[in-house]
Amino acid sequence: MSRIGVFVCHCGLNIAGTVDVEKIAKLISDYPGVVYATDYMYMCSDPGQDMIKEVVKEKNLDGVVVAACSPTMHETTFRNTVASVGLNPYRCEIANIREQCSWVHQENKKKATEKAVKIIEAIIEKLKLDKSLIPLSVPITKRALVIGGGIAGIQASLDIADSGYEVVLVEKNQSIGGHMLQLSETFPTLDCPQCIATPKMVQVGQHPKIKLLAYSEVEEVSGYVGNFKVKIRRKAAFVDWDRCTGCGLCMEKCPVRVPSEFDELLSKRKAIYTLFPQAVPNKPVIDADNCIYFTKGKCRACEKNCSVKAIDFEQKDTFVEEDIGAIIVATGYDLMNKAEISEYGSGEYEDVIDGLQIERLLCPSGPTGGIPYRPSDGKIPKEVVFIQCVGSRDPEHYYPYCSKICCMYTVKQAMLYKHAVPDGQAYVFYMDIRCNGKGYEEFLQRGIEEDRILYLRGRVSKVFKDRDKIKVWGADTLTGRKIEISADMVVLATAMIPSKGAKKIAEKLRLATDDYSFLTEAHPKLRPVESLTAGYFLAGAAQGPKDIPETVAQASGAASKVLSLFSKDELSHEPIIASVDEEVCVGCGSCVSICAYEAIELDSLTKKARVNPAICEGCGACSAACPSGAMQQNNFNKRQILEMVDAFTKD
């Protein structure tokens, strides 16, 4: 016979206001197998927990039921409580009589009390069959992989490496730096990213603990938290980076001119190129799609001018494999393509540009030296219209979410434009202005008051070319008037979306994403830097639109999560996982195909299913799918569930 103790929590009035807790405690004390039952105001408080400990010792309990809130709140708390007095933690169960009872049945106290009793009885039946489980121990490889070398990836890599652990940083471009390095200046302090980010890039490049794999992409990830195997494709640069000194002569001699992606197509680059002069690593790659030798079979001007013979047209992609313990995904963002927006010209007008293009025009090291000459004819624009929320907050046509950074960068861009063209006029069409960071509101006021940016509350219905002007039709909803502006240039604050390829990476890593392919965090408030899958952490705009301060904070947060993982020598893994009854298993493989974590395989000899306990997350999909009943979840087996159903349905 079991010796079970039941502890009913009032949760203040949360439970006791609806459910008669005292009555329950009395009723339950007569239930078969229960040797003790009581109620208490706050079971999770120190005195509450102490009471449980005392009773476990005094009554020599072999199982504990805490009837309280959801197990996601305090299951761990109470399991630790009973473990501290020598009871196996998996012999402690939570009966959820708050979220699943008192909160939802406030209008009917009598029935709520009856239901609470049933919930507790069902949990007692489960507990009677619970095994004393022991968590698994898994060794940890104390090496981190960071995917994406923007400011999020840079910050996370430095934090981990500075703590003494090795980092492998994978960046798809030939240099780290990301979008931040394209920016003119940063809000709200107007310091230039070249001054604040390039030193960090150099640190990454020189750090003895960081292995920087630029121009590389993650190809395949296998394994599980603490023990990942990561296959990385090192894309053929057609330049031997070990020999290359970064002198730049090859780029000088290359005859090809194609639009530069780094300058957002506003300038030309060569077919052999680095992203920008401060690149880390400062080594060029050959763009095979545009190289004359690759497309037409002759030229090789770069090769002729390379004194160290670093050019290698025969180079092929290579693969490296790394052992990794934790992975930070910092794949960043891109802007929505303005060609999708037909009302603003489908991207066909040269002088209708997006937020990153104006950054390049305003950047002192950009293609126009910081003077925003407009792309079509190189004239200085005297009237510039900024349109906010282009594609954002537009659930009918594009994206319902707020891109969060555009209000601030628009103030900054309009301000910098005014600094470059003091006699020009900047107009901003806005829906609301959301400047809710430290120093942000003051920055906006400075823009309006000192730089005389004209803010117009309303949407723009149409933008079209009219001779050498760009006509803007909008509404000022504060005065109720239609507005027509003959602008010289229009800047669209287009929506932030996950970077190109981020979706593919999320699929490779089997990470959950939202409807727009932003990565999903484990909990929106309490676990914002972890992914739902153990061992994966999130940083930066890959998880959702955010600005630089927030990105850096999240990157450091993700790094500290990795460090706390690395602070242990072994990982303990939850033992509530699937297990196979080999005598019953017929080897049909249903469990193998349904497992989202690839934790099950069929043994090649016995043809029976085998669960890798370190990978299994205990979701239960396989036990539901198993036609023979061979696959069972520890402490959630078929018999337990039937006993629970019986307890619920008996009169």
Place this chain on the structure above:
Amino acid sequence: MKISYFPGCTLKTMAKNFEDSALASLSSLDIEMKEFKRWNCCGTVYSLTSDDLIHQVAPIRNLIRVKEEKDTRVVTLCSMCYNTLKRANKLVKEDSEKLDKLNNLMDREDVKYNGEVEVLHLLEILKNEVGFSQIAKKIKIPLKGLKVAPYYGCLLLRPPEVGIDDPERPTILKDFLGSVGAEAIDYPYETECCASYHTVVNVDLVVERAYDILNSAINRGAEAIVLSCPLCDFNLDNRQKEIKEKFSDFKGIPIFYFTQLLALSLGLDEKVCRFELNFVDPRPLLRSKHLIGEV
């Protein structure tokens, strides 16, 4: 090809030039337009009130008539008719409760409607079934040198669920103009509203809007406008009298139904175009381009 045809009221009255030119052109393209029997008003403006089903009776009864003749498709020429029929059809296809109520309202009909009929605009037939490239092969008199600004108005394109093209940057009329050899003029007002029924009570508003639309096209070099809606036509064509009274700089510009240009380019007798019904006579322009003979 044979297809059920819904003319609507205006095509039998004010817009005879639209209907006659269309029927003649289509017959020369081997499309038989079968005007179904006992058609009634399309319902004119599609009702946006949520509990006013009585407004949907007229369009749905037309679709019942089409079904009675064992047809599954119906084509319209007027943008307004197209919009009203198509939206009413969409409503009943998506809301079975409203469909039931409508069928009950019309309990004296022999046939119940269950959303079987597809509503099409003639431009869709020309684009998707005849094909603009085929039209280009069949035309005898390319409208070379004729600079025409397409005017879509609202009802062909909005709301997007029933529109026949991108509501912001449509190309179907431009592509049509290309197929008959005319030069399409790009201008920003092509999808602006003509002020619609305000023409009954607020002529001034119509005059201002029509002036902006027409002047924008003229300033970009248009010699004529092409459209597919008799109401737009009334506001842009007939109202030019009032525009001239209000704006002394306004020069005037002929307005065509797209089917008039189609008939002309197919080499049909000029009479089917019924140019005498156009308020601004387009014939001097056509003569100057040698597209029709001298008087």
